[in-house]
Amino acid sequence: MIQLFHVAKTYPGADEYALADVNLNVDKGEFVFLTGPSGAGKTTLLRLLFAAERPSNGQILIGNRNIARLSRRQIPALRRSIGVVFQDFKLIDTRSVFENVALTLDVRGEPRRATRSRVEAVLKRVGLLHKKHAAPRHLSGGEQQRIAIARALVAEPSIVLADEPTGNLDPERSLDIMNMLNDVNARGTTVLVATHDPTLIERFRKRVIALEAGRVVRGGG
Amino acid sequence: MRSGRFVASVLDRALRNMWEQRRLHLLALSVMALSLSVVGAFAMVASNLARVRAALGAERVITAFIGAGVDAAGQQRLRGEAAALPGVARVELLAVEEARDRFREALGPHGALLDGLSGDVIPAALVVVAQAEAAPDQMAALAKRLAALVGVEEVAYAAEELERLTTLIRAVELIALAVGALIALVTVIVVSNTIRLTVLARQEEIAIMKLVGATDSFVRLPFVVEGLLGGLAAGAIAIAIVWSLNAAVLGAIGAVAAGALDPIFAVRLSALHASLLVGGGGLLGLVGGLVSVGRFLKVM
Numbered sequence: 001m002i003q004l005f006h007v008a009k010t011y012p013g014a015d016e017y018a019l020a021d022v023n024l025n026v027d028k029g030e031f032v033f034l035t036g037p038s039g040a041g042k043t044t045l046l047r048l049l050f051a052a053e054r055p056s057n058g059q060i061l062i063g064n065r066n067i068a069r070l071s072r073r074q075i076p077a078l079r080r081s082i083g084v085v086f087q088d089f090k091l092i093d094t095r096s097v098f099e100n101v102a103l104t105l106d107v108r109g110e111p112r113r114a115t116r117s118r119v120e121a122v123l124k125r126v127g128l129l130h131k132k133h134a135a136p137r138h139l140s141g142g143e144q145q146r147i148a149i150a151r152a153l154v155a156e157p158s159i160v161l162a163d164e165p166t167g168n169l170d171p172e173r174s175l176d177i178m179n180m181l182n183d184v185n186a187r188g189t190t191v192l193v194a195t196h197d198p199t200l201i202e203r204f205r206k207r208v209i210a211l212e213a214g215r216v217v218r219g220g221g
Numbered sequence: 222m223r224s225g226r227f228v229a230s231v232l233d234r235a236l237r238n239m240w241e242q243r244r245l246h247l248l249a250l251s252v253m254a255l256s257l258s259v260v261g262a263f264a265m266v267a268s269n270l271a272r273v274r275a276a277l278g279a280e281r282v283i284t285a286f287i288g289a290g291v292d293a294a295g296q297q298r299l300r301g302e303a304a305a306l307p308g309v310a311r312v313e314l315l316a317v318e319e320a321r322d323r324f325r326e327a328l329g330p331h332g333a334l335l336d337g338l339s340g341d342v343i344p345a346a347l348v349v350v351a352q353a354e355a356a357p358d359q360m361a362a363l364a365k366r367l368a369a370l371v372g373v374e375e376v377a378y379a380a381e382e383l384e385r386l387t388t389l390i391r392a393v394e395l396i397a398l399a400v401g402a403l404i405a406l407v408t409v410i411v412v413s414n415t416i417r418l419t420v421l422a423r424q425e426e427i428a429i430m431k432l433v434g435a436t437d438s439f440v441r442l443p444f445v446v447e448g449l450l451g452g453l454a455a456g457a458i459a460i461a462i463v464w465s466l467n468a469a470v471l472g473a474i475g476a477v478a479a480g481a482l483d484p485i486f487a488v489r490l491s492a493l494h495a496s497l498l499v500g501g502g503g504l505l506g507l508v509g510g511l512v513s514v515g516r517f518l519k520v521m
Binding site for chain 2: 050052072073076077078079080084086090091092094095103104106107108109110111112151
């Protein structure tokens with residue numbers, strides 16, 4: 001499903017590689033933890049997967065698409081096949097909870113009625129249906145994270161990428177979020193979670209890919 | 222992409238953006254409407270002058286004013302000489318009293334102004350009507366022959382005014398063109414900067430849209446539609462401004478000049494000019510919208 005071959009990434013002006021010679025393989029329907037200390041390259045790797053960054057070297061295959069060679073015009077289609085949960089949530093403050101989640105379907109031109117029923121269904125699933133008219137800034141960090149997850153899941157993507165989805169949450173909320181992602185994975189979605197929280201990794205006992213200083217040190221497969 | 226839903230979404234976001242940034246849009250709309258109304262006013266004056274020119278072009282009358290020293294018999298002799306000139310259809314002799322009465326009639330309610338004037342202020346005249354097929358150069362030749370008659374002091378005919386008017390129309394058209402070009406530039410700058418500010422206010426939103434799979438056109442179109450709608454509205458407002466100005470000018474002229482200048486302001490704004498104003502406003506808004514969003518899309 002996801003394959004990286006000798007992928008390297010350097011940022012302009014930086015002396016060191018953000019990623020260096022990364023090779024890894026994630027199968028369809030797998031749940032994988034991407035772990036490592038801060039600055040190990042977890043976020044960079046995820047950003048390469050949804051084409052927010054271009055690799056400096058190497059090839060990235062998702063399904064049968066070579067991400068490294070995608071043209072600008074092909075990027076939206078790739079992003080529509082991937083649900084991304086951002087570390088900083090990336091919610092639009094001037095839009096309601098409902099509108100934030102519906103955005104994923106709006107950009108696809110989904111009919112209004114279908115959008116409403118799908119958004120309400122996913123908000124119910126993350127326990128936020130009663131707050132669909134609220135502005136995200138009036139909600140707690142845990143609730144904002146659940147909106148971000150709802151937005152990533154509403155279009156039922158084949159891959160979900162989550163960057164530190166439990167970053168600023170208390171243990172109980174973290175468990176909630178991870179159960180949600182586990183549930184999505186149980187339905188056949190490939191899930192990649194970047195985290196540096198060892199308790200989550202121990203608790204869920206999934207495959208772990210460890211990164212250090214931009215290199216895969218364990219579990220590249 | 223379901224096209225109906227796409228169009229609805231674009232319009233929805235454009236109107237929403239406009240409402241959320243209404244102060245900014247109102248300011249831009251005012252500047253655009255005022256700029257376009259200046260162009261509209263020039264166009265209106267030019268089209269009215271052109272209308273007057275056309276009317277004067279069809280005029281076949283030459284007035285030959287007779288010197289004060291020519292007696293009634295001399296005036297009759299001049300009438301005969303004029304009638305014998307080639308290209309003349311008929312000649313009417315206006316004695317001093319008749320000329321005065323006609324002028325009084327033309328002045329309408331202000332005719333009393335003539336009461337204090339002495340008798341010889343308005344001279345006797347020959348009203349010479351040329352044959353129907355007389356071309357402008359034939360009219361000029363006839364005027365020359367009439368002026369050469371002994372006892373005729375001065376001749377006046379439309380072609381003379383026509384020439385002056387043509388020069389004036391050309392000047393008005395040139396000014397309108399220069400002002401129009403300048404205003405087009407100003408309008409594009411105003412629209413593109415207004416939309417650029419609204420884009421800046423939505424930069425984060427745009428980035429998020431792109432991250433969830435929005436295409437460039439999905440992001441760009443609402444801003445282009447904002448420009449287009451703003452431009453169309455400014456064009457429509459400009460028409461209203463020009464019409465109101467025209468009505469105000471006509472009212473003011475009516476009070477002092479008894480309609481003497483009416484022809485210049487009689488046509489408010491031709492349908493063609495009105496459509497050009499709205500269409501031009503829309504086009505300028507569209508260009509402004511397109512110019513402003515482009516570089517923000519290259520971010521991701």
